Amino acid sequence: MIDTQDGVVRLDDAGVAALLGGGDLDEAAAAELAAAGLRPALDTLRRPVVTLEVHVAGSSLQLHRIAVDAERAVVLLAVRPGLHQLMVLPPSHVAAALVRITRTGPRRSPASGPRPAPADAPSLLLSDDADVRHDALRAVSATLAWRLRVAWDAEHRDLVVVDGADGMHVLDEEDGALLPVSATTLYRLFSTALPPEALEPRA
Amino acid sequence: MTELPRFAPPSVPQGWDKVARPPTGAVWTAVEPVDLARPDRFRANLVLTVDDLGGLSFRDWQVVSDEVLPTMLQDYLLVDLERLEVDGLPGGRRLAHHIDQAARALTMEQWFVADGDRGWTLTATVETWSYDELAGELAEVAAAWRPVTGVGAGDQP
Numbered sequence: 236m237i238d239t240q241d242g243v244v245r246l247d248d249a250g251v252a253a254l255l256g257g258g259d260l261d262e263a264a265a266a267e268l269a270a271a272g273l274r275p276a277l278d279t280l281r282r283p284v285v286t287l288e289v290h291v292a293g294s295s296l297q298l299h300r301i302a303v304d305a306e307r308a309v310v311l312l313a314v315r316p317g318l319h320q321l322m323v324l325p326p327s328h329v330a331a332a333l334v335r336i337t338r339t340g341p342r343r344s345p346a347s348g349p350r351p352a353p354a355d356a357p358s359l360l361l362s363d364d365a366d367v368r369h370d371a372l373r374a375v376s377a378t379l380a381w382r383l384r385v386a387w388d389a390e391h392r393d394l395v396v397v398d399g400a401d402g403m404h405v406l407d408e409e410d411g412a413l414l415p416v417s418a419t420t421l422y423r424l425f426s427t428a429l430p431p432e433a434l435e436p437r438a
Numbered sequence: 439m440t441e442l443p444r445f446a447p448p449s450v451p452q453g454w455d456k457v458a459r460p461p462t463g464a465v466w467t468a469v470e471p472v473d474l475a476r477p478d479r480f481r482a483n484l485v486l487t488v489d490d491l492g493g494l495s496f497r498d499w500q501v502v503s504d505e506v507l508p509t510m511l512q513d514y515l516l517v518d519l520e521r522l523e524v525d526g527l528p529g530g531r532r533l534a535h536h537i538d539q540a541a542r543a544l545t546m547e548q549w550f551v552a553d554g555d556r557g558w559t560l561t562a563t564v565e566t567w568s569y570d571e572l573a574g575e576l577a578e579v580a581a582a583w584r585p586v587t588g589v590g591a592g593d594q595p
Contacts, residue, residue, distance in 0.1 A: 327543040330566050331515050331535040341519040418518035419533050423570045426545070 237264045239271040244321035251311055251319050254280050255300075276309045276323050285387045285429055287329070289336050290361045292368050293379045299336050301329060303429055308332070330425040337381050337396070339403070339421050346402025346415030350375070356406055356413075357382055357395050375413060376401055385428050394424060443488055446588030448560055448579050451484065451572075463487060480542055482564040482572060484579070489557040496528060496552040503532075503550075503559075511536035511546070524551035524558075525586045535566060545569040549580040558585040 236247040237254075246254070253260055254277060260268070268277055283302035291297045297313035308329050310322040324332060334340070352375070353359065359371035360380040372380060377399035384393050395406035397413060403421070404413035447466045450456050457467040466486040473479045491499050508514040511534070518533040529551030536544055543566040550559040560583055562576045 325541060325543065327565070327567050328537070330545075331513070331543060334515060334517055334535065340516060345520075417520075419573075422517045422533060422535075422545075423573060426566050427570045 237267050239267050239273070244271060244273065245314075246311070246319045246321060247317055248319075251300075254311075254321075257281065273321070273323070276307065276321065279304045279307050279309045280311075285385060287333070287428065288384045288386075289333065289381055290384075291336065291338075291379065291381045292361050292372070294365075296361065296363060296365075296368065301332065303329065312336070326429060329429055330422065333383065333425040333428065334422060337383070337421070338379065338398070339418050339425075341418060342402045344402065345417070346404055348415060350404070350413050352406055352408075352411050352413045354411070357393070357408075360395070360397065372397070372399075375399070375404070377404075383425075383428070387430065396421065443556065444589050445486065445488065445558075446584050446586075447486060448484065448583040451575050451579055454482075454484070460485070480538070480544070480565045482562070482568065484576070485561045485563075486585075487559050487561065489559070491552060491555045491557045493555070494557075496557075499552060499557050500530060500550070507534065512539075513537045524549055524580075525584045525588070527551050527553065527586060531580075543567070547573070547576060547580075549583065551585060553586045560585075 237250040238245045280302045285303045287301040289299040300311040308324045312320045362368045377397035379398040382395045405416040450468045460467040468484045470482040515535040532548045545566045
């Protein structure tokens, strides 16, 4: 299902799979996208320069996707299980989109100090199994965890953050530690998540 | 014309220009030089403003700021807000994202402090893609800014 009524583009899981798949869209979906002026967005989704995936884990596990090329960023926002919203933004707006998706923002007090990270923290925190995920969140005193994966060519880099009453902490996998991190530091990372050639205004 | 209060300006970031006639509402402004290859490009800027607090406490002044900014700036998104000392007095720092009329993504960083009935605010606005590169220098300028104790005989309004 791809629904473009009211200027809002909504998709179900099958709609997302159809957009991200390499094959031809069915006639109705292709017509719906063309009528909404979204053929270029489909090209970006299928031939991105950079892709960003944000898994957000809390009471549920959501996957938000962003495909970026020099012209646009196409966001597939997970609204709730089985429902997604497609949005097209200038690439330079990705930093703000990441702030919203990860719910990064001011916290009442600075994050508490470093603490050890459980072994295999990312897979536990982002587990499909709600019990495993909740146990992992509890173990690090967090109510939310997210992983931003930025991928281009054959490379990728990850940023994993846990968020709770003690503030936000970033995972240092090498040292097995959770380090306090501010919203400003995360924003600086978000603002440099894309390679400059995708972000620089076109001449 | 209303007489400007005496003030101590911040330093001008390396390579930027001080604006001879600051725009209405500002007491001091510095801007990034024009990119001759791309003259339409947004010029990062630093603006000093002063508010008459009219009896508002520091906290109430900032509550008002938090209410007003989203009404003035399109797609305003508060990213960070913290209390910190500015010139030895309780002050703060705010980081936010917004867009301009050309839909350019902008990042605004403010440092603010109240001195009696005067509220001083130093606002940096840069394109978001260049924020990380400029953030360190802007923070240094803000850390060295002395809006309250820096006003001396040589300071010019």
